Amino acid sequence: MYIIKVKGIAKIPDYVQLRDEKFTLLAYFRVDRPDKSLEKLGFGDKQEKIMSFINELPFGQVTKLDI
Known part of the structure; x- marks a missing residue:
C-alpha cells in the first residue's frame, strides 16, 4: 500500500490518500479524522501505527507502507 499526505490551503484541511x-x-481522509476510513479498510486495529507514520510523513511524498 502507498500513502500520500496532501497539504491543505486556507480553509481546506490536510488530507491523506491510501x-x-x-x-x-483505497481511501481519502482528513489527517485529523481517520477513524471511519481506516475501519472500512479493515485497519482499525492498526490505526495508531498508521497515524504515527502519517504524522512523521512529509507532505507530497509518495511512500510505501508495509502493514
Missing part, C-alpha cells in the same frame, strides 16, 4: 499496488485510491 493507494494499493496498482495505485488505485
Whole structure:
C-alpha cells in the first residue's frame, strides 16, 4: 500500500490518500479524522501505527507502507 499526505490551503484541511499496488485510491481522509476510513479498510486495529507514520510523513511524498 502507498500513502500520500496532501497539504491543505486556507480553509481546506490536510488530507491523506491510501493507494494499493496498482495505485488505485483505497481511501481519502482528513489527517485529523481517520477513524471511519481506516475501519472500512479493515485497519482499525492498526490505526495508531498508521497515524504515527502519517504524522512523521512529509507532505507530497509518495511512500510505501508495509502493514
